[in-house]
Amino acid sequence: MSDIILNTNVQTFAPDLMDEARLFAEYLNGADIFVNADISDSLRAEVKVGNSVRSFQSSTPQGDALEIKRLTKRFLKLALYDSLASYCGVGLPWGSLTGIRPTKLAYDYFSSGGSADSIAEYLTNAFRVSEKKANTIQKIINVQSKYVHDIKNGVNLYVHVPFCDGRCYYCSFPSADVNKNSAYLAPYVTKLAEEIREVVKLIKEQGKRILSIYVGGGTPSVLDAKMIAELLTAIDSNGVEFTFEAGRPDSITAEKLSVLKEYGVTRVCVNPQTLNNETLARIGRKHTAEMFYNVYESAKSYGFDLNTDIIAGLDGESVDEFKRTIDQIASLRPENVTVHTLSRKRGSVIAENDLKIFCADIAQMTDYAYEIFSSDYNPYYLYRQKYMVGNLENIGFSLPCKECVNNITVMEEMASVYACGAGSISKLVTNGAIHRHASVKDVKLYLNEFDTRLNSKLAFLCEK
Numbered sequence: 001m002s003d004i005i006l007n008t009n010v011q012t013f014a015p016d017l018m019d020e021a022r023l024f025a026e027y028l029n030g031a032d033i034f035v036n037a038d039i040s041d042s043l044r045a046e047v048k049v050g051n052s053v054r055s056f057q058s059s060t061p062q063g064d065a066l067e068i069k070r071l072t073k074r075f076l077k078l079a080l081y082d083s084l085a086s087y088c089g090v091g092l093p094w095g096s097l098t099g100i101r102p103t104k105l106a107y108d109y110f111s112s113g114g115s116a117d118s119i120a121e122y123l124t125n126a127f128r129v130s131e132k133k134a135n136t137i138q139k140i141i142n143v144q145s146k147y148v149h150d151i152k153n154g155v156n157l158y159v160h161v162p163f164c165d166g167r168c169y170y171c172s173f174p175s176a177d178v179n180k181n182s183a184y185l186a187p188y189v190t191k192l193a194e195e196i197r198e199v200v201k202l203i204k205e206q207g208k209r210i211l212s213i214y215v216g217g218g219t220p221s222v223l224d225a226k227m228i229a230e231l232l233t234a235i236d237s238n239g240v241e242f243t244f245e246a247g248r249p250d251s252i253t254a255e256k257l258s259v260l261k262e263y264g265v266t267r268v269c270v271n272p273q274t275l276n277n278e279t280l281a282r283i284g285r286k287h288t289a290e291m292f293y294n295v296y297e298s299a300k301s302y303g304f305d306l307n308t309d310i311i312a313g314l315d316g317e318s319v320d321e322f323k324r325t326i327d328q329i330a331s332l333r334p335e336n337v338t339v340h341t342l343s344r345k346r347g348s349v350i351a352e353n354d355l356k357i358f359c360a361d362i363a364q365m366t367d368y369a370y371e372i373f374s375s376d377y378n379p380y381y382l383y384r385q386k387y388m389v390g391n392l393e394n395i396g397f398s399l400p401c402k403e404c405v406n407n408i409t410v411m412e413e414m415a416s417v418y419a420c421g422a423g424s425i426s427k428l429v430t431n432g433a434i435h436r437h438a439s440v441k442d443v444k445l446y447l448n449e450f451d452t453r454l455n456s457k458l459a460f461l462c463e464k
């Protein structure tokens with residue numbers, strides 16, 4: 001893959017244009033790109049890719065300065081996308097979109113008077129999103145519409161446990177190795193429980209209600225059963241959706257599952273990522289497919305709703321191996337399945353290595369997952385990340401009426417998140433604006449400066 005050379009006279013938009021050009025990196029073969037635009041009144045652009053030149057124009061954008069900038073960016077990106085797609089002879093599944101949430105565009109379209117039935121058509125016309133992906137967004141919006149009306153005065157409570165037993169090769173989350181930090185576990189749990197109590201007290205004082213609770217990480221199930229009990233005592237779930245991420249099957253025991261049940265957990269994530277033992281060993285997971293099956297059945301016997309995460313595009317895994325995992329997971333019928341596309345995130349082990357990953361293979365994998373799960377599951381949330389292989393997506397499927405409220409309301413930024421723990425990020429959603437507060441990541445600092453930092457977090461949560 002050669003470097004991308006892009007020249008433009010509209011420097012403000014150069015980073016956005018570069019993001020667009022990167023989507024075509026594997027097809028460009030060193031062709032230079034020039035984008036010359038006049039955006040002073042009506043919008044005009046001339047785009048040259050290699051020897052091919054195309055001209056574009058659009059009427060004068062209307063609105064405040066921010067809106068004008070947004071529409072100008074959209075025009076330039078689409079002009080470049082159309083030129084690159086024509087030069088390279090390919091169309092991309094998500095068209096000119098480079099952002100994380102295609103659903104946000106659908107919601108924006110709604111709020112500007114667009115009709116629910118024409119979302120797919122809008123995405124295809126305005127952004128060149130493929131018909132298939134646009135229809136998926138339309139379905140997701142339909143499923144989510146059930147939840148939009150039931151979030152008034154609601155907030156999500158998030159609890160972060162930043163420890164893992166080793167590191168999966170694709171992961172870039174800042175989690176501490178539980179084996180090197182065992183001395184911090186007990187004090188961390190005690191302080192985290194204290195923080196949860198203070199935050200829950202504040203939620204009540206503010207007259208708000210908890211929509212969902214999510215204990216994530218890291219791997220919260222690396223804590224022993226006693227610590228999990230101490231942590232969960234601080235949470236009165238009151239029957240709301242309560243997820244506990246027991247991501248690694250090797251970290252789960254019957255004793256821990258029994259504690260989760262006792263304290264009101266309703267949903268447990270047991271994530272195999274793949275059911276191919278060779279791949280599991282290659283990506284740094286310490287469990288086998290058999291261990292996953294045992295834990296899955298055990299968790300099922302407690303009556304939890306179960307979520308399983310799968311990743312398409314893992315190092316060295318073939319399309320057929322991926323399909324086998326999908327078939328096996330489908331035969332278990334978990335309430336939720338999330339199919340991720342591998343992302344070469346900075347800081348992960350795989351980002352440093354030259355993996356043999358072919359985008360066409362990944363598209364076959366995600367297409368197969370969609371085909372299998374869309375027969376009796378609903379796609380219900382979707383997001384994209386930077387550095388995703390094949391520029392695809394992560395997509396959550398749910399059995400009807402088993403959608404995870406947390407995934408919808410957090411991902412769509414419909415409700416605030418009151419987050420507790422080192423490395424957690426609280427988000428206040430107020431009148432369309434989002435305000436964030438990041439807690440310190442370092443566990444030692446979290447413990448040593450607990451009171452000061454807690455006060456500053458509570459002050460933030462009271463601000464808006």
Ligand code: SF4
Pocket residue numbers: 163164165166167168171172173175217218219247248
């Ligand atoms: S268990 Fe999850 S958080 Fe921990 S290293 Fe693996 S992917 Fe990352």
